Amino acid sequence: MTTGVRRRMGVEERRQQLIGVALELFSRRSPDEVSIDEIAAAAGISRPLVYHYFPGKLSLYEAALKRAAEDLAARFAEPQDGPLGARLLRVMGRFFDFVDEHGPGFSALMRGGPAVPAGGTCSMSTASATCALIDSVRQAAYDQILSHLGVPDPPARLELVVRTWISLAESTALIWLDGRRVPRAELETQLVQDFAALVAVSAAHDEEMGALLRRALADEPADGPFRELAARLATLVPQGFQADAP
Amino acid sequence: MTTGVRRRMGVEERRQQLIGVALELFSRRSPDEVSIDEIAAAAGISRPLVYHYFPGKLSLYEAALKRAAEDLAARFAEPQDGPLGARLLRVMGRFFDFVDEHGPGFSALMRGGPAVPAGGTCSMSTASATCALIDSVRQAAYDQILSHLGVPDPPARLELVVRTWISLAESTALIWLDGRRVPRAELETQLVQDFAALVAVSAAHDEEMGALLRRALADEPADGPFRELAARLATLVPQGFQADAP
Numbered sequence: 001m002t003t004g005v006r007r008r009m010g011v012e013e014r015r016q017q018l019i020g021v022a023l024e025l026f027s028r029r030s031p032d033e034v035s036i037d038e039i040a041a042a043a044g045i046s047r048p049l050v051y052h053y054f055p056g057k058l059s060l061y062e063a064a065l066k067r068a069a070e071d072l073a074a075r076f077a078e079p080q081d082g083p084l085g086a087r088l089l090r091v092m093g094r095f096f097d098f099v100d101e102h103g104p105g106f107s108a109l110m111r112g113g114p115a116v117p118a119g120g121t122c123s124m125s126t127a128s129a130t131c132a133l134i135d136s137v138r139q140a141a142y143d144q145i146l147s148h149l150g151v152p153d154p155p156a157r158l159e160l161v162v163r164t165w166i167s168l169a170e171s172t173a174l175i176w177l178d179g180r181r182v183p184r185a186e187l188e189t190q191l192v193q194d195f196a197a198l199v200a201v202s203a204a205h206d207e208e209m210g211a212l213l214r215r216a217l218a219d220e221p222a223d224g225p226f227r228e229l230a231a232r233l234a235t236l237v238p239q240g241f242q243a244d245a246p
Numbered sequence: 247m248t249t250g251v252r253r254r255m256g257v258e259e260r261r262q263q264l265i266g267v268a269l270e271l272f273s274r275r276s277p278d279e280v281s282i283d284e285i286a287a288a289a290g291i292s293r294p295l296v297y298h299y300f301p302g303k304l305s306l307y308e309a310a311l312k313r314a315a316e317d318l319a320a321r322f323a324e325p326q327d328g329p330l331g332a333r334l335l336r337v338m339g340r341f342f343d344f345v346d347e348h349g350p351g352f353s354a355l356m357r358g359g360p361a362v363p364a365g366g367t368c369s370m371s372t373a374s375a376t377c378a379l380i381d382s383v384r385q386a387a388y389d390q391i392l393s394h395l396g397v398p399d400p401p402a403r404l405e406l407v408v409r410t411w412i413s414l415a416e417s418t419a420l421i422w423l424d425g426r427r428v429p430r431a432e433l434e435t436q437l438v439q440d441f442a443a444l445v446a447v448s449a450a451h452d453e454e455m456g457a458l459l460r461r462a463l464a465d466e467p468a469d470g471p472f473r474e475l476a477a478r479l480a481t482l483v484p485q486g487f488q489a490d491a492p
Contacts, residue, residue, distance in 0.1 A: 164417045205435070228450070
């Protein structure tokens with residue numbers, strides 16, 4: 001259905017185009033700094049026409065955020081084949097791709113985001129759409145990890161380790177974005193090893209976590225990220241103790 | 247200065263009393279659920295008199311939050327004597343005391359808090375008083391840790407480890423509050439060991455971090471939390487590899 005030079009878009013198609021344009025702009029600069037005029041110009045339509053599809057910047061921001069959240073959650077999906085460390089490492093690669101593509105928008109979102117209603121967000125009694133989206137992505141990450149570990153009904157200590165590791169991954173990505181002073185490939189491997197390290201620390205207090213750790217490490221290859229860490233720790237930590245101990 | 251049965255309070259004294267009463271109420275239930283009427287009743291004064299001292303619940307909440315933030319930051323202060331692990335363990339004990347005392351208020355705050363202005367908070371361009379307070383407490387924790395490590399000008403990797411560990415401590419406390427399913431003493435030790443583990447993982451990638459780790463571990467006693475972890479890992483991780491490896 002083309003009318004002359006420009007094809008006329010259907011309502012849903014136009015909405016999707018605007019969401020894509022907005023997400024692109026919200027990703028490259030802090031969403032607070034992006035105006036509706038700019039979005040209209042980038043989409044090649046008038047400002048009133050933007051308002052025809054979205055009542056305001058907030059609703060467009062929420063739609064863009066929803067697409068970004070679905071995109072990120074989709075990147076967590078990983079076939080359940082091969083060693084666990086390599087699986088998690090591939091997911092970390094896709095996570096940092098996402099963070100890289102949506103840098104300023106990701107930072108603004110994780111620091112509170114502009115889609116925060118008056119009177120509070122993410123507190124227990126006033127859940128906003130934004131908070132619900134962030135929590136849904138965290139939950140998707142959590143579910144994926146438990147599924148790969150093969151533990152559908154996790155003990156409290158495992159839930160704690162997985163959820164706190166997710167917050168560690170978020171803050172690692174945020175700090176990386178602020179200047180990119182450590183190579184992202186190092187941080188991807190580091191986060192995989194951090195996961196193993198946090199499980200190992202918990203396992204030092206609890207036999208159930210110990211059994212889980214041994215099972216998770218069972219099919220790690222010699223050059224996998226877990227084994228590499230264990231080998232390094234085995235030399236590094238005892239050496240540290242021996243070299244400088246009084 | 248007593249007038250009959252009840253002593254008349256000065257303005258600043260009354261303000262401080264109201265802040266204390268409000269903090270007590272905000273700590274025991276989600277701040278969204280606490281009304282000005284309730285604060286007035288608990289302080290033994292009329293609702294209009296509360297408004298005489300504070301224009302609204304938000305300003306009273308912010309004052310209570312400020313007192314809580316100063317209280318928490320003060321608990322980070324620790325003499326620079328003895329092994330590092332034991333120092334951090336004492337701070338973790340005081341941190342969990344604080345979290346225990348202010349449970350629901352701490353949860354609500356860390357999930358966004360009610361003191362969030364319309365249009366966003368904690369995003370880079372719209373810092374609210376609440377976000378600034380949370381960030382000031384994180385910064386106080388960060389400064390304390392660097393001061394104990396004796397590294398006033400930290401390399402990027404150390405800054406990353408310390409800041410991400412602080413977010414790990416926050417999320418560990420939040421998850422602990424949600425059901426208290428793991429003993430807090432275990433989590434206090436675990437967080438100290440997590441810190442050493444995150445430094446060790448980073449040290450596996452970087453010699454500067456390795457040197458820092460060796461220095462930090464130099465005066466650890468045999469029964470300190472770092473050495474206990476190293477001993478457990480030395481048995482746990484290699485055993486895990488050997489027992490189940492193909």
